Amino acid sequence: MVDGRPYVQQMDDETFERIPWEHLSGSGPKRPPMSARNVLYALAGALAVAGVTAALAGRSQPAPTTTTLAAVVTTTTAPVPTTVTTMLTEASLAAVPDAAAEAAAWAEWVMELYLSVDGSAQTELAALFPPGTALPVPATEQRVFVESVRTLSVTEAGADFRAVVVARLLGATGTDAYRRLPDRAMVWTLRWQPEGWVLVDLPESAPSPQILPGAGFALGDVPEPVFSAAAVHGTVVGGGQVGDLWRVVVGVADELGGTWPVVVWFAPDGSPAS
Numbered sequence: 001m002v003d004g005r006p007y008v009q010q011m012d013d014e015t016f017e018r019i020p021w022e023h024l025s026g027s028g029p030k031r032p033p034m035s036a037r038n039v040l041y042a043l044a045g046a047l048a049v050a051g052v053t054a055a056l057a058g059r060s061q062p063a064p065t066t067t068t069l070a071a072v073v074t075t076t077t078a079p080v081p082t083t084v085t086t087m088l089t090e091a092s093l094a095a096v097p098d099a100a101a102e103a104a105a106w107a108e109w110v111m112e113l114y115l116s117v118d119g120s121a122q123t124e125l126a127a128l129f130p131p132g133t134a135l136p137v138p139a140t141e142q143r144v145f146v147e148s149v150r151t152l153s154v155t156e157a158g159a160d161f162r163a164v165v166v167a168r169l170l171g172a173t174g175t176d177a178y179r180r181l182p183d184r185a186m187v188w189t190l191r192w193q194p195e196g197w198v199l200v201d202l203p204e205s206a207p208s209p210q211i212l213p214g215a216g217f218a219l220g221d222v223p224e225p226v227f228s229a230a231a232v233h234g235t236v237v238g239g240g241q242v243g244d245l246w247r248v249v250v251g252v253a254d255e256l257g258g259t260w261p262v263v264v265w266f267a268p269d270g271s272p273a274s
Helices: 021-025 036-060 090-094 099-115 224-231
Strands: 142-157 160-173 179-193 196-199 204-206 235-242 245-253 259-266
Touching (some): 099 142, 099 196, 142 179, 224 235, 224 259
Antiparallel strands (some): 160 179, 179 196, 235 245, 245 259
């Protein structure tokens, strides 16, 4: 009953509502397939747009070049070391920089080996010459000390270099003290070969070097202003006038008490010469 009245159920006509499945699944509706005519129209439009785009790009950019594989692939071959041995000619030897200076240096080294005697076996000197070469024979208990060696001159003789070398020597026997020996001068002949410098022969004897005295060694009295100025440097030995200047010899003392004459130049008023 409803509101005091009997309830009568009435049957109404059923109404069915259809909900599309794509609304429930979330997928959008599908487009109907294009007709064959529309496909042809779309294809023709795409080709036209592509042709215009290619024409515009061809005007602004250079045409790409075709590069083959052979043009970009390079082959690197490792160099094979080779050894070439040639004898230098006289002309090529002259082109070697400082060849004379090198010959002088080697001659000085050989000269020192040749004259030094310290009681040890001279195996290093013997290695410079072929077997059986006559070498220096020192006396019993002889000692020779090479104080200095100097090359005076180097001359070229064909492919050879001849170096005149002078040595200052000190010598002793047994337990005696060293004393000065006469200077020795020798001529060494060397030749350059690809393997290095080679001694051509034993040394040749040369006269000891001599330097001739000049004409400015005369000594006399010097005027007072010059004498007083020179005495500051040491003991005044004497002097002489050379042109507008005075040459004065002064003995300068060293730490051991010895004196060494040196030359000092002055103006006539005693001021140092510039």
